[in-house]
Amino acid sequence: MARFHRLPVAAVDRLTDDSVALTLSVPDELREEYRHTPGQHLALRRLADGAEIRRTYSICSPAPDALGEGPSTLRVGVRLVEGGAFSTYALKEINVGDELEVMTPAGRFTLAPAPGLYAAVVGGSGITPVLSIVSTLLAREPRARFCLIRSDRTAASTMFLEEVADLKDRYPERLHLVTVLSREEQQAGLPSGRLDQDRLTALLPALLPVTDVAEWFLCGPYGLVQGAERVLRELGVGRTRIHEEIFHVDGAAPTVHPTAPAHATVTARLDGRGGSWPVRDGESVLETVLRNRPDAPYACKGGVCGTCRAFLVGGEVRMDRNFALEPEETEAGYVLACQSHPLTEAVEVDFDR
Structure with missing residues (x-):
C-alpha cells in the first residue's frame, strides 16, 4: 500500500535554466519501503493556500540491487511548467534540509534487467525514468545493450546531459546514444528538427534492427509518444513490447461526466x-x-x-x-x-x- 513519509532534501542541483534535480535522503528504517524498480516514480505533495497539491516525478537514480538494502537516497528531476504550482515551488523555494512529503514508489513503466537489446525514444523530461532504466540495466547485466534516442529543443535545455554522457563513456560498446535537437544545429550528428512520424519511420530502421529489440520505452510529450508508437507498430513491433509514459497531454478533448445512476x-x-x-x-x-x-x-x-x-x-x-x-x-x-x-x-x- 502506498504511503507518504517526510524525507529530507539532501541536494538541489540545477540542471538547466528551467529544471532541477532533487536528492532525497531515505532513513534506514524506510529503505525497504522506498525500494523501487527502474522506471518507477514518486508522488510529492504539499499544502498551498489550504489546498493539497500532488505531482509525480520519475526516479532518475539507479535502482538498488534486489538482494541488497533499499536505497539510501532517491533522485528526481523536476522541470518548470508554466503556472505549475509544484514545479515553481521546487525551482524557487526548496532548499537543502527541507522536508518533503513523498509517497512510496509506484508505476509500471519499468524494466527488469535481462540480456538483450533494448531501446527508448524520449523527449525533454522523458529522459528521467529512462535514465534509471539504462543505468540500472547496463550496470547489472553485461549482456544487455541499449539504444537511446532523445529529442530536446537545444543543448542548453537538455536535462541530465552530463549524466547521460557519463553513461556513454562508461559503456561505449553497449550504449548507442542518438541526440536530436529541434531548435539548434549540432556540429556533428543528425540535422535539427522535430522527431515526427516521417522522420522516425526513416531513422529507426537505419539505427537498429527494430523488431529485434526486446522492449521499447517511449516517454515524453503526448504527440511524440503516440507518433513513435504508431511508427513501431507499422514497422512490425508487437504492442506488448512497447511501453509508454506520457508527461504532457495538450489539446485533450474536454471531459464529459456521465450522470451516475440514481442511488449508485x-x-x-x-x-x-x-x-x-x-x-x-x-x-x-x-x-x-x-x-x-x-x-x-x-x-x-x-x-x-x-x-x-x-x-x-x-x-x-x-x-x-x-x-x-x-x-x-x-x-x-x-x-x-x-x-x-x-x-x-x-x-x-x-x-x-
Whole structure:
C-alpha cells in the first residue's frame, strides 16, 4: 500500500535554466519501503493556500540491487511548467534540509534487467525514468545493450546531459546514444528538427534492427509518444513490447461526466479494509472513495500517472481518459479510479490487487 513519509532534501542541483534535480535522503528504517524498480516514480505533495497539491516525478537514480538494502537516497528531476504550482515551488523555494512529503514508489513503466537489446525514444523530461532504466540495466547485466534516442529543443535545455554522457563513456560498446535537437544545429550528428512520424519511420530502421529489440520505452510529450508508437507498430513491433509514459497531454478533448445512476454506490477495498459509499452526481470513483478514505492513492488526477489504478471487481464504469494503463491491463479489468464514473448502480473496485 502506498504511503507518504517526510524525507529530507539532501541536494538541489540545477540542471538547466528551467529544471532541477532533487536528492532525497531515505532513513534506514524506510529503505525497504522506498525500494523501487527502474522506471518507477514518486508522488510529492504539499499544502498551498489550504489546498493539497500532488505531482509525480520519475526516479532518475539507479535502482538498488534486489538482494541488497533499499536505497539510501532517491533522485528526481523536476522541470518548470508554466503556472505549475509544484514545479515553481521546487525551482524557487526548496532548499537543502527541507522536508518533503513523498509517497512510496509506484508505476509500471519499468524494466527488469535481462540480456538483450533494448531501446527508448524520449523527449525533454522523458529522459528521467529512462535514465534509471539504462543505468540500472547496463550496470547489472553485461549482456544487455541499449539504444537511446532523445529529442530536446537545444543543448542548453537538455536535462541530465552530463549524466547521460557519463553513461556513454562508461559503456561505449553497449550504449548507442542518438541526440536530436529541434531548435539548434549540432556540429556533428543528425540535422535539427522535430522527431515526427516521417522522420522516425526513416531513422529507426537505419539505427537498429527494430523488431529485434526486446522492449521499447517511449516517454515524453503526448504527440511524440503516440507518433513513435504508431511508427513501431507499422514497422512490425508487437504492442506488448512497447511501453509508454506520457508527461504532457495538450489539446485533450474536454471531459464529459456521465450522470451516475440514481442511488449508485461504490464499494472499495483499500489496504485490507472495505467500505461502501453513495456516489454524488458527477463524481469519479476516486472522488467518492476519497470523501471517506482520504488515504486512497492518487497523484495527477489526469489519467496520466496511473497511481490510482484499481481492479474493477463488479459493475461498469466509463473512463474519460487513459494515458497510463497498457491495453493488457484494461483487458484484465484494471481502471483508473480518477477517470472512472459509474454506469451501474453498484460498482466495486479493489486498490490492493
